[in-house]
Amino acid sequence: MAGDRPSSSGTAASSVEFRSATKRYHGQADAALEDLSLTVDAGEICVLVGPSGCGKTTALRLVNRMIELSEGDILIDGVSIRTRPAAELRRDIGYVIQQIGLFPHLTIGDNIGVVPRLLGWDRARIARRVAEMLDLVSLPADMRDRFPAQLSGGQRQRIGVARALAADPPLMLMDEPFGAIDPINRERLQNQFLRLQAEIRKTILFVTHDIDEAIKMGDRVAVMQKGGVLAQYASPAELLMNPANDFVEDFVGADRALKRLALIRVRDIDLWKAPLAQVGEPTAAVRGRIPEADLPHPLVVDGEGRPVGWMSERDLVQETVPAKPDSAAEPLIEIDYVLRDALSDLLQSDTQYGPVVDERGRLAGVLSVEIISHFLNSPSATEHISDPAARATA
Amino acid sequence: MMVDLPLGFLSDFSEAFDFIFNTREAQTGGVQVGGPAEVLEFTWEHVKVSGAAIGVACAVAIPAGLALGHAGKGELLAISISNIGRAVPSLALIAFFVAYLGVGFTNVTLALVLLAIPPILTNTYVGVRQVDRDVIDAGRGMGLNPQQVVRRIELPLALPSIFGGIRTSAVNVVATATIAPLAGVLTLGDYILSANVYGQDGRLAGAILVALLALCVEAAFAGLQRLSVPRGLALGDHI
Amino acid sequence: MLAQVEIRERSGDSCIARNDFCPGWIVDNFDRYTDPLAEHLFLTVAAVACGFVIAFTLALLARRRRWIVGPIVGVTGVLYTLPSLAVFFLLLPITGRGTTTALIALTAYTLQIIFRNIITGLDNVPPDARDAGRGMGLTDRQLLWRVELPLAVPDIVAGLRIATTTTVGLATLAVFAGAGGLGEQIVTGSNITFKTGVVAAGGLAVLLALVLDVVLLTVQRLMTPWRRAQPA
Numbered sequence: 114m115a116g117d118r119p120s121s122s123g124t125a126a127s128s129v130e131f132r133s134a135t136k137r138y139h140g141q142a143d144a145a146l147e148d149l150s151l152t153v154d155a156g157e158i159c160v161l162v163g164p165s166g167c168g169k170t171t172a173l174r175l176v177n178r179m180i181e182l183s184e185g186d187i188l189i190d191g192v193s194i195r196t197r198p199a200a201e202l203r204r205d206i207g208y209v210i211q212q213i214g215l216f217p218h219l220t221i222g223d224n225i226g227v228v229p230r231l232l233g234w235d236r237a238r239i240a241r242r243v244a245e246m247l248d249l250v251s252l253p254a255d256m257r258d259r260f261p262a263q264l265s266g267g268q269r270q271r272i273g274v275a276r277a278l279a280a281d282p283p284l285m286l287m288d289e290p291f292g293a294i295d296p297i298n299r300e301r302l303q304n305q306f307l308r309l310q311a312e313i314r315k316t317i318l319f320v321t322h323d324i325d326e327a328i329k330m331g332d333r334v335a336v337m338q339k340g341g342v343l344a345q346y347a348s349p350a351e352l353l354m355n356p357a358n359d360f361v362e363d364f365v366g367a368d369r370a371l372k373r374l375a376l377i378r379v380r381d382i383d384l385w386k387a388p389l390a391q392v393g394e395p396t397a398a399v400r401g402r403i404p405e406a407d408l409p410h411p412l413v414v415d416g417e418g419r420p421v422g423w424m425s426e427r428d429l430v431q432e433t434v435p436a437k438p439d440s441a442a443e444p445l446i447e448i449d450y451v452l453r454d455a456l457s458d459l460l461q462s463d464t465q466y467g468p469v470v471d472e473r474g475r476l477a478g479v480l481s482v483e484i485i486s487h488f489l490n491s492p493s494a495t496e497h498i499s500d501p502a503a504r505a506t507a
Numbered sequence: 508m509m510v511d512l513p514l515g516f517l518s519d520f521s522e523a524f525d526f527i528f529n530t531r532e533a534q535t536g537g538v539q540v541g542g543p544a545e546v547l548e549f550t551w552e553h554v555k556v557s558g559a560a561i562g563v564a565c566a567v568a569i570p571a572g573l574a575l576g577h578a579g580k581g582e583l584l585a586i587s588i589s590n591i592g593r594a595v596p597s598l599a600l601i602a603f604f605v606a607y608l609g610v611g612f613t614n615v616t617l618a619l620v621l622l623a624i625p626p627i628l629t630n631t632y633v634g635v636r637q638v639d640r641d642v643i644d645a646g647r648g649m650g651l652n653p654q655q656v657v658r659r660i661e662l663p664l665a666l667p668s669i670f671g672g673i674r675t676s677a678v679n680v681v682a683t684a685t686i687a688p689l690a691g692v693l694t695l696g697d698y699i700l701s702a703n704v705y706g707q708d709g710r711l712a713g714a715i716l717v718a719l720l721a722l723c724v725e726a727a728f729a730g731l732q733r734l735s736v737p738r739g740l741a742l743g744d745h746i
Numbered sequence: 747m748l749a750q751v752e753i754r755e756r757s758g759d760s761c762i763a764r765n766d767f768c769p770g771w772i773v774d775n776f777d778r779y780t781d782p783l784a785e786h787l788f789l790t791v792a793a794v795a796c797g798f799v800i801a802f803t804l805a806l807l808a809r810r811r812r813w814i815v816g817p818i819v820g821v822t823g824v825l826y827t828l829p830s831l832a833v834f835f836l837l838l839p840i841t842g843r844g845t846t847t848a849l850i851a852l853t854a855y856t857l858q859i860i861f862r863n864i865i866t867g868l869d870n871v872p873p874d875a876r877d878a879g880r881g882m883g884l885t886d887r888q889l890l891w892r893v894e895l896p897l898a899v900p901d902i903v904a905g906l907r908i909a910t911t912t913t914v915g916l917a918t919l920a921v922f923a924g925a926g927g928l929g930e931q932i933v934t935g936s937n938i939t940f941k942t943g944v945v946a947a948g949g950l951a952v953l954l955a956l957v958l959d960v961v962l963l964t965v966q967r968l969m970t971p972w973r974r975a976q977p978a
Contacts, residue, residue, distance in 0.1 A: 179881055204883035214878025218896045218972045228882050260975040276882075286881075516839035593911040594955035596918035599948025602932045606765075606941040682829030686919075689938055699835055699922070714835035718828045725827040 126155040126316040127283040129176060133185035136171050136341070145171045146341035148185070153333070155283075156314040160331030162321050163364070168341030169320045173286050176318060177206045189284060204228055207277030207285035207315070211292045213269050215261040221247075221272055222257030228280040246275035249309065267298040274306065278313070285317045291326070303329060324365055328353070329375055336361050350376055370489050374453035379446060379469055382488050384478025387412040387466070390424060390434045400429060408479065412468060413438045418475040420445065420468040442468050448477050456485055523711035534706045541709060546695075546716065553694035553720065556612065556687055557680045560619030564676060568624045569669060572631025576665070577657050585632040592625025597683040601690055610691030618690075622683055623676040630672025634665030666735040674728035681721050695720065765941050772946045778931065783950055785926040789917040790958065793849055794910050797856030804857075805864040809890070815865060822858035830855060830916045834923035848925035852916055856909040863905025867898025900973070903966040907959050914955040918947075928954075 129152070136146040146168040153159040161169035174180045176187055178199040187194050194202055215224050225246050226239040234242070243257055250271040261269055270291065277285055291299045307330065310317065321327055327334045328349040335346045338360050345357035353369045353376075356362035366372065385407035390399040392413060399411050413421040413434055422438030444458040446467040459467050459482055469477045530542035575581040604618040638661050646660045685696035698705050698713025705713070761768040801822075808814040828836075833851040841847045871894045879889045918929035931947040932938060967974070 177881060179877075200883045200885045202883070203881060206883075208878065208881035210874060210878055210881065212872075212874035214872070214874035214876075216875050216879070216893055216897075217872070218893075218970065220972075227879075227884075231883055231888070260972040262972065263975050273878075519839035590911065590959070591952070593908065594915060594952050594959075596915040596929070596948060596951045598918040598929050598932055599944065599951060602938045602944040603948060606939050606944045678827050682831065685829055685831045689933070696831070699831060710835055711839065714832040714838075717832040718836060721827050721829050721832070722824065725823075 125283060126314060127190045128155045129153040129159075129284060129316060129318065130188040130191075131172070131185070132188065134172065134175060134182055134187055135184040136168070136175060136180060137183045143340045144168075144183075146175065149341070149343055150185075151335055151343065151346050153316060153318065155316050157332040158310060158317045158319055158330055160319045160321060160327040160334045161337060162324055162327035162331075162334060163337035163344075164339060165322065166339050167337035169322075169335075169337050170288055171341065172337075173288055173318055173320050176284075177203045177208060177286055204231055204280065205282050205284070207280075207282040209273050209277045209285070209287045209290045211289040213273040213290075213293075215269055215272060215276070217261050220258050220260060221264070224261070224272060225257075225276045225279045227276065232280055242279055246279055249278070250275045251305070266294055267302060270294055270302060271305075274309075278315075283316065285315050287317060287319045289321055290319075292321070306330075325372065325375070328372055336364060371453070373489065374456060374485070375451050377452045377488075378448070379450050379452060379455050379480060380448045380477075382452070382484065384469055384480055385466075385484060387468075387479045389414055389476075391416075392421065392434050392436045394434045396429055396431055396434060399424070399434060408466060408481075410466065412442065412476070412479070414476055417473075420470065420476050423464075423466075440464070445470055446480050448472075452485055452488075455480055456482065519707070519711060520715075522708045523715055526705075526708040526712040527716070533704050535704050540705050541712070546712075549693060549695045549697060550716065550720065552692060553681070553684050553687075553696075553717075556616055556619065556692055556694060557677070557684045557724075559616045560623050560680050560684075561673065561677055563616070563620045564623035564627055565673060567620070568627035568672075569631050572628045572669075573635060573657055573662065573665075576632045576635025577653065577661060579636070582632070582636075585629050589625045589629040592622070595622075597622055597679070598686060601683065601686055605690045612692050615684075615687045615690045615692045619680050619683060623680050626675040626679070627669070627672040630668050630675070631665065634668025634672075635661045637668065638664045663737050666737070667732055670728060670732035670735045674725065674732060677724050677728055678721055681717075681724050685717050762942070765939070767945055768942045771942050779928070779946065779950060782926060782928045782930050782947075783954070786914070786917050786920075786928045786951065786954060789845070789848060789852060789920055789925060789927055790910060790913045790954070793852035793913050793917070794856055794860075794906060796849065796853040797860050797909060798906065800853070801857050801860035801864060804861055805868070806890075808865065809868065818861060819858065822854075822861055825854040826858040828854075831919050831922060834919070838923075843924035845920075845925045848917070848920040848923040848927075851923070852913055852920070855916060856913060859908050859912075860902075860905045863901050863908075864898065867901030867905075868894050870901060871897045896969075899969050900966060903962055903969075907962045910958045910962060911955045914951055914958065918951055 131149045131151050134146060134149045135144055137144045149168075149172055151159075161172055163169050171180060175182055176189075176194065178194055182195075215221075216227070219227075222240075222243045225243045229239045229242055244254055247254055247256055252268065252271060252275075256264075256268075256272075261272070264272065270293075273290065277287075291302050294302060303326065319327075319330055321330075331349055333346060333348055334352055336344045336352065338344045344364075345352060345361045347355075347357075350373070352361065352365060353373050356365055356369075362369075387408055388399060388402040388406040388411040390396075390411045390413045392415065403409055403411065411424040411429070411434075413424060415421055420442035421436075422442045423440040424434065425439035428435055428439050443464065444462045444467045446455045446458060446469045448469055448471050450458075455467065459465075459480065465481055467480045469480050471477050526541045527546050528543060530539040530545070532538070533540045572585070575585060600618050600622060601615065604614045608614045608617070642664070643656060643660055646656050651659065684692075684694050685699065687694045688697040688700045695713050695716050698709045698716070702710040762771060804814075804818055808818060830851050833854065834847055837847045837850055841850060875893060875897070876889065879893045884892065917927050918932065920927040921929035921933050928947045928951050932944055937943050
């Protein structure tokens with residue numbers, strides 16, 4: 114999605130506060146939600162995560178009064194949700210559910226325009242807004258006249274988000290919004306959504322059962338246990354490094370260390386320097402650079418500094434650096450990748466080393482599996498957690 | 508209409524009941540009409556012609572429905588027959604048979620058979636189609652040949668639907684048998700159609716009796732339908 | 747009787763005299779059928795319309811109070827089981843002879859199928875569309891009129907179509923209630939043995955049923971453009 118566009122968020126984001134929010138159902142011993150107290154700051158993504166039966170969806174649906182509180186209160190911008198009629202309250206809150214729930218009998222344009230129409234916007238304004246929303250979720254403008262049945266799952270999901278944003282609500286509730294999508298498209302949608310959020314900065318309450326999604330998407334994550342109890346409410350990094358109890362530790366998973374890789378970018382760590390070679394250079398010069406480098410294999414780069422390939426032993430014996438080195442410079446790792454994806458690429462290819470390039474394809478260093486594991490074990494690992502909005506990769 | 512004696516109709520009804528239990532002289536004079544013996548006679552005739560029609564219709568429609576349903580063919584046919592069957596007025600059907608074949612028990616029964624076939628055929632077909640494909644697959648996998656699949660799997664599981672169709676047909680046939688007197692078969696409808704003989708009381712009595720008969724038939728077949736559900740199969744909301 | 751014999755003699759002497767089926771006669775004497783046809787059409791449309799209004803009201807009531815559905819289906823079921831002919835005469839002491847009696851009976855007959863189909867249609871609305879609608883801030887009434895009813899149209903119209911075709915058939919009996927209709931051309935006098943007349947009257951009824959069915963189907967197609975869209 115392009116960087117420059119007219120601001121689609123005119124309203125400021127809201128803060129949400131749960132104050133001892135409790136929900137009990139008749140005849141059930143355990144509460145669905147037990148005494149939840151937490152605050153979501155304006156413009157933040159708060160992810161509620163936990164196993165089924167932990168009350169995460171209950172908590173979400175209490176906010177827009179799809180379910181009513183048994184005890185406690187929920188405040189939006191300091192005002193209790195009870196003070197307004199439910200239907201009115203909901204028009205100010207974007208609501209995205211797993212099955213999306215597009216109205217099959219309305220066109221995409223009409224679907225998006227439902228809440229604006231409820232709010233009494235005039236037709237011209239609604240039409241403009243629909244076009245804006247389609248652009249925002251990177252869908253073609255002519256999609257407005259199609260029907261939901263004609264769209265793919267991923268497209269419908271994006272329309273669901275567009276519909277929730279149409280009236281520019283200060284708060285969004287999302288209940289496993291990407292749950293019904295296949296893993297490949299899910300990652301793309303997650304990335305797109307994070308980029309979107311970087312622009313519009315809404316307050317978002319996001320429910321998922323997938324801890325990886327929670328870590329990727331959340332500014333702060335609330336881990337919930339069975340019985341509606343909050344186990345820990347903290348940033349993803351804090352969660353990974355200092356789980357509050359055994360449950361959180363188990364839930365986050367034994368591969369906590371690996372999970373941390375999702376939080377860190379290649380640009381954040383120290384890369385290795387390879388001996389560089391230019392095409393046509395005498396190999397003797399190249400051989401001279403090897404002892405000072407971090408690895409013994411020379412990397413051929415072109416005039417712009419872009420990697421061409423690795424030189425083998427055979428190449429080194431030649432007079433000059435060949436234009437086509439024996440090994441290709443793969444995998445190419447972009448400097449903005451999260452370590453998790455970079456590691457994945459490295460492991461899948463046959464080579465030990467991956468050249469790291471910047472946005473223009475110029476060499477920035479070399480990455481290896483060794484560097485990553487070394488980094489994970491070092492005490493400085495925690496200092497390099499990036500801004501969540503920039504966690505989205507291509 | 509309702510102007511003069513709002514509750515006058517109550518006395519009409521009581522006189523109609525009287526007609527059923529006591530004979531009296533015909534309006535046209537001479538013979539005695541009414542009374543339990545005559546009522547039973549007409550009722551029996553009504554039941555006879557209806558029963559015969561339903562029986563023949565079942566003998567024709569159920570095998571046809573089973574065959575079509577099993578083969579999965581002829582959905583359009585089944586639905587079209589059902590639609591056309593609904594659209595043909597029963598009166599026209601009876602009249603058509605009277606005009607072309609003349610009066611008589613057989614002719615009326617034939618007309619009623621035509622009327623009864625569509626719901627039974629359609630419901631049998633749909634009932635078989637709705638049997639879980641996995642169950643049929645398992646049966647075939649176990650070595651059942653097609654006839655056995657029909658007899659042991661599709662038929663029992665389709666029974667509730669089939670009985671639903673028979674039930675609908677039965678009610679329709681009983682209702683249409685009311686006009687059978689036009690074709691010379693004296694059912695309870697004669698009380699209604701020949702009011703000049705039986706009088707207002709007779710006519711109303713006929714209406715009451717026909718209504719009761721229809722309700723009994725409906726109840727009986729509803730009961731049969733419930734009994735026909737194979738044990739272990741939960742009955743859904745579709746009664 | 748005499749008049750009818752005269753009318754028959756007017757065209758195609760021998761054909762009519764033999765009491766064969768004579769299409770020519772139908773064409774010549776079509777004006778005999780225009781009034782009954784109009785009456786028949788009126789009876790059908792009025793009965794189905796009234797039945798729809800009543801069934802719709804009942805369905806709206808039943809939406810919030812599911813327990814009502816059972817009793818309503820039961821009562822309308824009884825009305826459906828009672829043969830119309832019997833009902834005409836059961837009503838006779840109360841409402842007398844005429845169109846009203848016929849209409850009451852015909853309307854009662856349509857109630858069950860229309861009611862059940864409205865309920866089924868509303869129940870078949872995808873639950874996620876309903877959830878999303880509520881979550882977006884649609885009030886209950888807005889949800890009903892803007893989401894649930896439009897999506898229930900196919901089921902509702904299916905019920906109306908069945909009710910209409912059945913009512914056309916039953917309205918032939920309306921003659922017995924003194925309400926006219928095509929049945930009059932079959933039953934009065936010795937018409938019942940008059941082959942051409944019977945086929946004409948019956949055929950017109952079937953034709954009427956088919957035409958009304960197509961009209962309803964067309965209305966449904968017009969009201970549901972989204973069902974024509976090709977899936978992705």
